[in-house]
Amino acid sequence: MSIYRRTSVDAALYVLRDIGRDMYQTQRQVSSGLRVQKASDNGAYWAISSTLKTDQKAQSAIRDALGLAAATMGTAYEAVDSAIDIVSQIKAKLVAATESGVDKDKINTDITQLKDQLRSVTQSASFNGDNWVTVTDGDDPANPREIPASFTRYSDGRVEIGTLSYEVDLAPIGSTSSKDARYLVDDRSGGNGEYGVLTSSYFASEAGVSQDYVMLATAGNSAGQVEIGVSSATTNDEVNEMVVVVDKMLGQMTTVGSAFGALEKRITLQSDFAQALDDSYARGISRMIDADMEEQSSRLKALQTQEQLGIQSLNIANASYDTVRQLFQNV
Template sequence: MASINTNLSALTALQSLKSTQSALSKTQGQISTGLRVGEASHNASYWSIATKMKSDNGALGAVKDSIKQSKAMLDTNTSAISKSLDYLNKMKEKLTAGSNPGANLDAIQVELKGSIDGLKSAASSASFNGQNWLNGDSGTVKLVTSYDGEAKKVNTLDIDTSKVQLFDDAANPTGGLLKAVSDIDIANPPNAQGYTDVKISAADLSTGDTLRVKVSGNTEISYDLVAGDTDLATLAANLNADATIGAEVEASVVDGKLRLTSLTSGKDVSGSFADTTVSADTAAAAGPPAVAGFSELTVDTAKLSNGDEISFSVDGGTTVSTFKIGSEKSIDELVSSMNADSAVSASVIATNDNGKLRLTAVNVANDVEATMKNVTKGVDTTNGQIAVADALASVDRAINDLREGSAMLGANKALLETQEEFVGVLSDSLTAGVSAFVDADMNEASTRLQALQTQQQLGVQALSIANQNSQMILKLFQ
């Protein structure tokens, strides 16, 4: 049936043309934007997933920027610490030279002051983005390392700045790793307290040993060891509790040595230790009328030093004779020196008995009892050397502290570099994931565009043909 009011062929052709044009418009949009899913209406599920992934990727981009800033911050602090170590090493060299007797401490102090000023400058200038870990209050700094999209939180790396805090205030330091270094003044030592370290082996401690101490300007005092003084810690405690010695020095154990520190500023301390070994009385059992008595001493020649004493008494007498050791370093040398000493040779004869020192009574009716005091002297110090020794110890501690702090910064920088690489890989993965969901396949889109353009042309021609049907009806009435 042909109708003048309704052209079904034209309607069909028009609907087909509209469909083709809609598809063509969509394809042209994909080509112009490069997106297959440009908005939620295109594919709500894909659009939602891609939007979240884009958001997480943006956060990872911020994390990468933060890591770069953190690395630059670590580099700034590491460089300042490295420069500070240079200053400290120079100070160590100068202080070592200052330990030599006769050193010009005033001139060395001028050089030390320059290094101290350099340390303060390095600490003050180590500022990055308003952050200065080397100068100011210490605490924990949290550096951004990653973003957890599922937990919706930022993960951080904690840096303990107390391990690299050089000064709490470089201008007027009251704390920090270099506080003790900043106070060094070897040219003005009266504020220092003298000390001496006495080297004593715990194996040498025994009842009757004597520790002698002298604080400059005071009388030498002594302490006789008791049965309980079997280790350095106990000995130090008993010395501090002693009314005489405890009033002048404070005893402590430092690096396995007994340290005696003056309780008065500007006072030096000297000390010595007498390790008394009592030999056994080896008088002949047959009795003094027939055989002269003798006594043997086991002498550790490695410990012989100027000032050691060999004491002996003959036939239980109250008179004790003493021979002071000088440069003798062997049993034979002791034998020779003692026999050449008229005071000794009048009572006893010295001989070498298989490596032991034998003292035999000259009078066959006498016995002999002998003892030996091996004196190990502590290090006598002077005012200047006190300051230098303390300063050198402070510098050494500072070098160790800064080395540990620099190692901590280096380890954390390595961790950040690894994290930066991981974040970069993760960001690339998210970018690829977003592309898989929303990006258009340009090869497919261009092919589809050509096909739709052809369909559009055919649709226009089909609509034109369908519109000519009305003209055919007109010819029926001619």
């Protein structure tokens, strides 16, 4: 006598295997939150999402760089704004020195204190070791300062990092002039202060005054330069010349401050755009690889019910074997 496995038992086993396989896939999606977790799930979506993830990390690095640049620009702008206020006070002191009977030596004491404050402002205007208002040895004023601002991937696979440049920071064309003084102080030992508004003698030479007046003496070659200041021996004509030079300096300082403010605004706009791109990447990646948690949770519950019913069906199919076994027990 032979006992064979019944067709109903085989059918129940096949159903349970299918349910178990579906449950494994569904449980994996529910636990990981991903429907495309590896290349075998969907090779095309996996490849695209992997590339987008690397680009998203690059965009994150760009946003960090823009945040650092915004803080640096904010520091530079505040320094220029403060310096303009101090130089305006010096201009007012010089105008007051033209009044008859005024003690010019006392006025000069105030001017000296204000110039010391200018030095302090320009030297302390540093963020993370980067000072955009003072040029020192190692800096090249002829090269524009650039900030990483964007990451672009082209259709042919090429990638490119875009930058924002300090708009006033342009290489001079021809001979250097007062318009090339796009920093506050130029303390390079190999220069003569020409790239710093407060250390450049070009304002005096272009105004046609009698001496090469500067607000602050440069740490480089200052031969022939005269720091702005008054004494009892200073004539009103000389004071008037100083006022003219200081007024021209203020005009260029305003230009520098405007450039810093414009760049800070561009950085803010670019940072907002980079954040929007990052959010777009996140949404695109999510659509391709994320699982529909509501759908998969409902599916898991249904599969668990199907599994219970399948086990009951298998038990019913196996019950016939118990009947045969009981018959032989009575023999």
